[in-house]
Amino acid sequence: MSKNNQVMKTWKELKSRRASIGAAAAVVVLVAILAAVAFVPKEETFTADIKTIAAAAKDNGVLSFNPNPHFNVKITVDGMTHSVKACGTVNDALEKAGVVVDDDDLINVGFSEPLTYSTEIVINRVEVVEEVKLETIDYATEYKEDDNYVIGYSAVLVDGEEGELEKIVHHTYIDGKLAESNIVSEEITEEPVDEVIVMGTSEVNPIEEMSISQLEVPDYLVLDENGIPVNYTAVHTGKSCAYSAKPTALTASGRQVKVGYVAVNPELIPYGTELYIVAHDGTVYGYAIAADTGTSLLDNSILVDLFSESYDASCEWGARQVDMYVIGFIPGFYMYG
Secondary structure: OOHHHHHHHHHHHHHHOOOOOOHHHHHHHHHHHHHHOOOOOOHHHHHHHHHHHHHHHHHHOOOOOOOOOOEEEEEEEOOEEEEEEEOOEHHHHHHHHOOOOOOOOEEOOOOOOEOOOOOEEEEEOEEEEEEEEEEEEOOOEEEEEEEEEEOOOEEEEEOOEOEEEEEEEEEEEEOOEEEEEEEEEEEEEEOOEOEEEEEEEEOOOHHHHHOOOOOOOOOOOOEOOOOOEOOOOEEEEEEEEEEOOOOOOEOOOOOEOOEOEEEOOOOOOOOOEEEEEEEOOOOEEEEEEEEEOOHHHHOOOOOEEEEOOOHHHHHHHOOEEEEEEEEEEOOOOOOOO
16 A cells, blocks of 8 residues: 555544544644655655645644734833734734834834734833033132232232033933933033232332322222222322421311322312322322312412422422322311311
8 A cells, every 4th residue: 555545544534533532632643644654755745645634634623723823912102001913023013003113212022022922012212302501610719919009908800700511411201201311511612710809918008108198098099000090080180289388287178287188179179089199200199188278279270289298398399290080088078167
């Protein structure tokens, strides 16, 4: 008997007993049959036999085989869980469900993994938000000592200015919740300007040392590099003379004469006005207070008459062109008012 006839005879016997043999047993028997014919000389004949057996098994309900099984796959995304029946890979299930996964999103399984009965896909949406933050940069303070100013004096030479720092920050949100923030770049868009403060170190006020006036110089009288008061409200230019008197003499304002008190036109310069006077030849009379007047002042023949400690000193001054800076006012200085 040929091998083909033997296979068919065996199959007929199996068919007659299928009512009492379960599908699982039939599969085992079929595997044994296939093993028995594994050595068929001609491949064409063997293939035909397999097809014949498979067709007979399908017709008689004994054997069933699905090469592409479908699975119920759960997909959790955007706060919801969906079920989709799909076969193939994770990517196939996502496509069937119409779920798009962006490059930044997180997924718990690989796209190419085959689907199984236990496959559950979880997708976390990731959003990266860029923020541009501007921060101020504090300026530093530099102290500069200068013996041209008396101890205790200080003034701001250069105003400090804050700088600006630009930061690019990436905020990462996972499913709408902030997960982390990272600074990706920093750039100083405006450099700060340091504040510079001058501090006096001289034990004697330099203005007093170079002045004829014997009045104590107030701290707020400060000269710039050109010898001009830093703060003044007005400047008058004109002719000056000098005069002297007994030490006990009184001025028109009621005060005793003193080197530093000067005579003016009180309608132009009220008594008690603080002045700084310097001649065009560079001679410094210095800090002065308007305290007296005279005929030549009232008729505006001269701008100012400077009190000197002696007749000789007044003659030495003579007549000079001066600049007279108004730097302040002392209330109540005029004693007869």
